[in-house]
Amino acid sequence: MAVAEKTQVEDIFKIRSVTAPKIGAFGITALVTRLDEEKNDYFTHLYKMDEDRERQLTYNEERLSNIRHSADGRWLLFITKVDDKNQVFLLETSGGERMQLTHEKEGVSHAEFSKGGGRVFYQSLHSLKEGEAGDTADEDKKPEPVVIDRMKYKADGIGLMKEKYANIKSISIDSKTVETLLEGEENHTLLETFDDGFIYATDRSEDRDFNFSERLFIRRGREDTEIPTQKGGVLQVEVSPDGRRLLIVEMGREYENATHATLHLYNLKSGDKLHVTAGLDRPVGDHLVADTQQSVETDIAKWISNERFLFLVSDHGSVNLYEGNIEGEIKPVLEGRHHIHGMDVGPDFAALTIADHTSPGELYRYDYATGTLEQLSRINADYTEKTLIIEPEDIVYNSFDGTEVHGWFMPPVGFTPDGAHPMIVNIHGGPHAFYGHSYFHEMQVLAAAGYAVLFVNPRGSHSYSQSFVDAVRGDYGGGDYKDILAGVDFITSRYKWIDADNIGVTGGSYGGFMTNWIVGHTNRFKAAVTQRSISNWISFRGVSDIGYYFTDWQIRAEFNDIDKMWHHSPIRYVDAVETPLLILHSEQDLRCPIEQGEQLYIALKYRKKPVQFVRFPEADHNLSRTGKPNLRIDRLKRIVNWFNEHMD
Template identity: 40%
Template sequence: MTNSKRAVTAEDFTKLAVYSEPQFSPDGSKYAFVSTTVNDKEEYESQLFLQDLTTNMPKQWTFGCEKNSHPRFSPDGQKVVFQSNRSGVSQLWLLHTDGGEAKQITTFKNGAVNPNWSKDGKYIVFTASLDSDDDVKSQKEQSKEERQKEREEKKKQPLVVTSLRYKSDAQGFHDDKKSQIVLYDVEHETFTQLTTADAHHGYQDVSPDGATILFAGNLNEDADYELISDLYTVNIATKEITKLTNSSGTFHSASYSPSGDKIAYLGHEQTHAGATLNELYVFDVKTGERTCLSTDWDFQLGDLMIGDTRLGTSTTGPVWSKDEDKLFFVGTDFGATGLFQVNLQGELEVLYKNDNHVFGFSYDGSSESFVIGVSTPTNPCNFYLLDNSLKLTRLTNANTEFLEEVELSEPETLTYTAQDGWEIQGWLLRPYGFEEGKKYPFVLEIHGGPHAMYGQTFFHEMQLLAAKGYVVLYTNPRGSHGYGQDFVDAVRSDYGGSDYTDLMSAVDYVLENYSFIDEDRLGVTGGSYGGFMTNWIVGHTNRFKAAVTQRSISNWLSFYGVSDIGFFFTKWELGHNLLEDTTKLWEFSPLKYVENVETPLLILHGEQDYRCPIEQGEQLFVALKHLRKEVEFVRFPGASHELSRSGKPEMRIERLNHICRWFEQYL
């Protein structure tokens, strides 16, 4: 077959515009959004765009090599507040919707983020990282030179650790600063700090009457040892804090109803630890009573789709209707996400679900319509208008040049039966230039989590492997989201058990049903939990001729103490921690089975990965090399656990090239 379009390359993700954060204007006539790209300096930049719903062409609002995000319209629609790092760290800026230069409104030393307006437009509420003795009225932004000097001085000082949770993959080593909620008076240009507790405060919403702020956090004395997140309100006038939930679980994504009488929120009480499905709750502000609307549902609320080009956050709900008789949210179900609504009696309705990835939405009460963001396996992103009759109209034409230039493989959805009779969903990509009668090498991709979901979204890495001539298979073995509570919980305490046989059954199924796969040239790769499973596979079967393990787990005994989540994740997922059963943890560890490994293995790991620290890769490499196995270790400087998704572009390209090189060498 002759292709008129070229094959995908490792560098192609740098040519994409990734859309996020759609935000309706108050009158519903236009919407703002964020577009993230990789610039000529090989750095990410994010710009704000505005599109009138009567036109087909969005208008770019911000420019320069900075990250601008989180646009929020003032209630009168005349201004937009947003966050930008154009001054060096993320600060808040005001922009008139009719044009002109943006005005900087915060100069906080450690920046300011997540701005939102009060309903009357008099205040902007935001969060800032503050020390206990910081004064918000005299915050001064550092110069580039001052920031550099402070960083150099910090490197010379030892880190004194007193907290159990002293690091995180997202932020590195923590300091004593905490996220506090701050109020900005727009007219008087003054700041008021509303929270002061030695805890992180996550802004959620402001009440319609402007009297209280809703936030999430843990203000308990034993917060360092607890895996909970409660909801609280803080009274703006008195700064009095009221606790709304009872420390029974993790609660978030909270929002006031238009009248302020109710609060909707997501969360769960950890009945299945980290594998627990979210519930949708409504809290009565006057009575304090809580109602669960999702009692009879069996799917995950929110967006749990995995991809490698989804930069930027977007609202996924719950969002109140204008009459506060319904709630809207994104749900994760059978390899796709959709937009759902529910009334206060718990009656569920699908507003939009079309076997693709809805990654966010904005709701306009006046027209009762939505702007929704959609990604498909062959189209990275676009925005659509979903009107009150559920008619869908495309608003943007993102990445047109890229899509006209490259050949993308449309996945074939398949369902196969596991050894114990469970049905497992997966997808298969045929290689670029596919020809009937030819045999092709094969790569099995395994997702991380494990409580996440592969599905109908754009995935550059998958397309790249198909472009390199491989048949690509990706599946959702038990432990994945999208198939109900029993399914997502089934992997716990059984790592390397039925999840492993689910994957082997997938390979058996495609070899039996797709004659163009060369069974003598099988490869496997995965990251995080997928890296663990890659390690497990090569220690338990020699059917694969090449393997690439990424940011993996090899030894659960050491993982307990070195990972930012190890001290609880080990117990949650395996049923035991280091202090309870070392024998069991060793049995779960791929490192135990290294003598069985005959598959050439490439180990990829980020130097600054605090989720699955690089010592996991080091142990595996040393053991295999000591046994004179075929192994190679690639360490990525400065890279965290997020290397494949939001790491430095040049490191992401290097990573993809190493994967392709290894499979080309051995397959």
């Protein structure tokens, strides 16, 4: 029997991402994404999952999204790029070439078949002002200034944005006739089709700069009927097969962006609305962070019949499957140490894409009657069978104030209980996300490099109670910092083979903030790597694409509360930093702009502290997950090398 190989940084080119399952009369389909080393890009292909084989349906080097099956099984609908703009395509299931359905100047972001099947409703953009930021300029055109008169004028991964708004259109499949149904100085979000109408949300507001809520409507003909929702956003709407009820997934604003997403049942005839998950105290949906899943499209809730439905819940490090009914009763039906990151339903079974600590993900069939789970795909089987993958141990410990904290611990590859092994603490971003029971390539690389790995969910993390998620707001660097250090204490006291004087720390985004905070408040760590981090809340509020409201919500410091922002800024504590620090930052990061890394680097270098700064061109905030493959490889190698150089 061949000896399994240790995980390598370059394994991202071997791993495939299986996502976006869909069930229709045609069968079960899913998307499979791979990273191409030569082209330095990502390519997604559509597969049909037959009972005994996986059949590839598309072969172009492209990214696909928004897969939909027509009710009669004749068509598959998807979105992909043409001339750098996303457009809707149809593929006949009986065979033949794809057909481009839309030709929108600004592209298409979402599309759905009408219930009757003869039309496609879709969401596109229209620009109110020509010549703004984002216009494609010819080579001879001279540079022009950009006039900004709104606060939401840029976005990470996009850059400076035109003043443009999402509209909703429909197109006849036969005649190709296009009709604009909704447009204006507001964003219309297409959520669901209904008879020959549709359901949409709008962010219409007299104060767009400070509006973070949507209103929900049904459009029948030319008549709009509002559906009452709480203040906040609408994540998903699903109409029951008989058209009598809606499942509505909402994210309120009681705790701003720390608020649990919730599931509601709405009776269209009576107007009664039932909060289905009121007693659950867990967020519905998938809020887990991982680094190998691509082209993820997750339906949070789906009808099985007119009386029953399924929905996903983030629960204590897992994403589990729940069932509910129109009486408001709910129960878990598929729980475990797993990450369900895709779901679709049929009358007898659900199609699920599931990952866990030792599998990057495969497609499964969940049978309602028997409660059994059958694996349908083996896309990653060759990789997982030939690679030495470490399954982490679940840990639970009490923090400084008795709060229970959950996390995971991985021993290094080849460890011996009588040795003295170094350890890396890895901190997630968000902070309202969570580590969990999913495959995480970066953790496996660190373990293969000889490091034990500790990753925990400090207060502020999702998949726990609402009070736990909210506890970090206004207290960055307080209880959350102590939760992480308590985890280090717990695991080093449990396993004496961990070298307590030889521990490193790393993290990105919020995890980068926390890494910066840690090295300014303790010399306990031998080396540190901070990624896409926040160092100065005062400047962050003015330069980040979300800074002006995120700082209010998370630090709970208004514009003139300089003292509080400075108190929570890691750069304030640079005089105390002795830990060798590697600063990794993307040049096109607009979420945590690179000036945050620049400030920290100059402050530390000015004081002759041990620091190095690495800038990644053509990369944004999501470098570690969706960045150029060569830069992802370089980033992870630098992390490992920094720890190798500065730890024993």
